Amino acid sequence: MSASTVSLAKEEKVQVKGSGLLNSVEDQHGGxxxxxxxxxxxxxxxxxxxxxxxxxxxxxxxxxxxxxPIEHSNLVASAVKVGFRYHHAEPHYLMLVYWIPDxxxxxxxxxxxxVGIGAFVMNTNREVLVVQESNGRFSGTGIWKLPTGAxxxxxxxxxxxxxxxxxxxxxxxEFVEVLAFRQSHKAFFQKSDLLFLCMLQPxxxxxxxxxxxxxxxxxxxxxxxxxxxxxxxNELFDFLTKIWLSKLDGKYTGFSSLLTSTSSLKKSYLYxxxxxxxxxxxxxxxxx
Amino acid sequence: MSASTVSLAKEEKVQVKGSGLLNSVEDQHGGxxxxxxxxxxxxxxxxxxxxxxxxxxxxxxxxxxxxxPIEHSNLVASAVKVGFRYHHAEPHYLMLVYWIPDxxxxxxxxxxxxVGIGAFVMNTNREVLVVQESNGRFSGTGIWKLPTGAxxxxxxxxxxxxxxxxxxxxxxxEFVEVLAFRQSHKAFFQKSDLLFLCMLQPxxxxxxxxxxxxxxxxxxxxxxxxxxxxxxxNELFDFLTKIWLSKLDGKYTGFSSLLTSTSSLKKSYLYxxxxxxxxxxxxxxxxx
Numbered sequence: 001m002s003a004s005t006v007s008l009a010k011e012e013k014v015q016v017k018g019s020g021l022l023n024s025v026e027d028q029h030g031g032x033x034x035x036x037x038x039x040x041x042x043x044x045x046x047x048x049x050x051x052x053x054x055x056x057x058x059x060x061x062x063x064x065x066x067x068x069p070i071e072h073s074n075l076v077a078s079a080v081k082v083g084f085r086y087h088h089a090e091p092h093y094l095m096l097v098y099w100i101p102d103x104x105x106x107x108x109x110x111x112x113x114x115v116g117i118g119a120f121v122m123n124t125n126r127e128v129l130v131v132q133e134s135n136g137r138f139s140g141t142g143i144w145k146l147p148t149g150a151x152x153x154x155x156x157x158x159x160x161x162x163x164x165x166x167x168x169x170x171x172x173x174e175f176v177e178v179l180a181f182r183q184s185h186k187a188f189f190q191k192s193d194l195l196f197l198c199m200l201q202p203x204x205x206x207x208x209x210x211x212x213x214x215x216x217x218x219x220x221x222x223x224x225x226x227x228x229x230x231x232x233x234n235e236l237f238d239f240l241t242k243i244w245l246s247k248l249d250g251k252y253t254g255f256s257s258l259l260t261s262t263s264s265l266k267k268s269y270l271y272x273x274x275x276x277x278x279x280x281x282x283x284x285x286x287x288x
Numbered sequence: 289m290s291a292s293t294v295s296l297a298k299e300e301k302v303q304v305k306g307s308g309l310l311n312s313v314e315d316q317h318g319g320x321x322x323x324x325x326x327x328x329x330x331x332x333x334x335x336x337x338x339x340x341x342x343x344x345x346x347x348x349x350x351x352x353x354x355x356x357p358i359e360h361s362n363l364v365a366s367a368v369k370v371g372f373r374y375h376h377a378e379p380h381y382l383m384l385v386y387w388i389p390d391x392x393x394x395x396x397x398x399x400x401x402x403v404g405i406g407a408f409v410m411n412t413n414r415e416v417l418v419v420q421e422s423n424g425r426f427s428g429t430g431i432w433k434l435p436t437g438a439x440x441x442x443x444x445x446x447x448x449x450x451x452x453x454x455x456x457x458x459x460x461x462e463f464v465e466v467l468a469f470r471q472s473h474k475a476f477f478q479k480s481d482l483l484f485l486c487m488l489q490p491x492x493x494x495x496x497x498x499x500x501x502x503x504x505x506x507x508x509x510x511x512x513x514x515x516x517x518x519x520x521x522n523e524l525f526d527f528l529t530k531i532w533l534s535k536l537d538g539k540y541t542g543f544s545s546l547l548t549s550t551s552s553l554k555k556s557y558l559y560x561x562x563x564x565x566x567x568x569x570x571x572x573x574x575x576x
Contacts (some may be wrong), residue, residue, distance in 0.1 A: 019429050023499070076382075077361045077363050080361040085379045086379055086382055088377055089374035093374070094377060108476050109440075113482070114396075114397065114399050114483070115421055132344070145357055153400050167380055180543065182558050183445055183556060184556035185442045191399045192441070236549070246566070251564040259472075260527060268471060270469070271470070282525070285526060
């Protein structure tokens with residue numbers, strides 16, 4: 001059973017159709033959710049919404065959510081007019097919210113971070129897999145950089161690293177470790193950013209670059225990569241090459257991935273230092 | 289100079305006021321941005337937008353962005369009608385986007401992850417700081433859990449951990465390490481979640497719980513925490529207690545934080561394994 005099925009099963013459907021109020025379901029936090037699936041005239045919507053809000057206020061409800069598919073964008077202004085604010089939007093819907101109580105709201109925040117990966121892939125000749133990008137700020141600079149990319153919606157970090165390397169260079173890899181990660185702020189649209197630097201083991205060596213996004217790709221001796229002015233002058237990139245050299249010398253341990261499940265049997269990856277061999281063996285849940 | 293100032297300085301203001309087109313600025317990716325700061329009639333807006341779009345198509349523009357403050361929600365439906373989709377929303381604005389070329393869009397994705405922290409704080413008697421929450425799924429269960437919370441917009445993970453512990457328990461702490469992190473999917477609103485488990489060193493011991501959110505807080509012997517059925521039956525929580533015990537035995541290293549700057553002099557934290565003492569010393573940028 002998926003997480004969304006579980007979540008829906010816990011909601012109690014409130015039948016109010018034809019009662020002069022909007023259809024809604026109750027959430028688990030004393031609030032209500034309106035899913036506007038059918039089209040409606042904006043004036044009809046405004047009057048139903050006002051009547052519904054009055055009732056929810058009397059009932060002591062807290063947060064009121066309206067999920068508006070983009071087809072019903074004619075209803076946005078009516079909701080804003082009675083006091084709703086935006087909570088978040090995805091390509092095909094807008095979520096609006098209204099907090100009824102006089103206390104500060106305890107509504108969950110919108111997603112705040114974009115997540116990306118950088119991939120450190122090295123062959124047995126101590127050559128690192130590097131690319132020149134066709135777009136973006138490094139385009140046309142001659143700088144050789146690691147394959148990087150965004151983690152897709154719902155994608156695991158370890159999976160994203162393997163996918164990006166395959167897409168950009170054609171190289172098959174296996175995830176080894178997260179060597180380090182960086183959190184930065186006020187990136188695109190003022191959102192924050194988490195970049196996970198992943199070490200991957202190559203399973204093939206024959207490069208086939210992605211024509212649309214990559215101008216060139218090669219295996220480059222790590223000292224040549226590290227000697228680029230772009231790396232040397234950048235505190236962060238310079239330090240990361242030090243980490244790779246420490247790793248190659250057997251002195252560095254990043255975070256390995258372990259698939260675990262919670263009490264609701266939802267699976268997720270935990271990333272941790274696997275250097276203490278007794279750690280996994282001592283866990284009664286671990287199956288080698 | 290802030291990042292947003294840099295970004296704005298690079299944009300070229302295009303003056304088209306009074307020309308029957310919308311005011312816009314060009315972005316660095318061959319697109320244009322419309323900032324609707326002034327109110328406008330929705331029919332006037334629709335006709336200006338159609339005329340502007342025709343011109344941008346002729347000019348070979350790519351992505352067109354409209355940032356609509358919530359006061360101008362009357363214009364949302366007009367933008368959707370000519371083919372704009374939602375990109376993201378924050379409480380006070382909605383960002384819409386339109387991709388002109390016939391190729392797949394290369395627009396940046398919306399933020400995909402919420403980020404949270406769990407705080408592992410232990411005193412010299414091997415007692416861990418635990419709380420009982422007033423709200424949420426553990427409310428009223430008698431379960432003692434670690435302080436947890438959401439990382440605020442623009443906040444560093446290490447700062448968020450210290451703040452949450454202070455808010456919930458009144459204890460002053462110092463950040464030590466990220467011991468592990470977990471990525472999960474399809475959480476609230478189907479967004480993904482990154483939870484960073486931070487170890488903190490207490491600088492005070494006298495607990496003052498947060499009345500509004502915390503029913504009880506105490507220092508609890510770690511074996512009592514670990515013996516709770518809630519921990520034992522949960523693969524993830526059980527494994528995390530194993531990590532803490534390994535850490536207390538001196539066999540585990542998490543990721544320390546290091547403030548670095550990039551070539552644009554923007555500061556951000558890198559989290560890495562600081563076990564190899566030669567690593568920081570070998571970096572020419574590091575100042576102890």
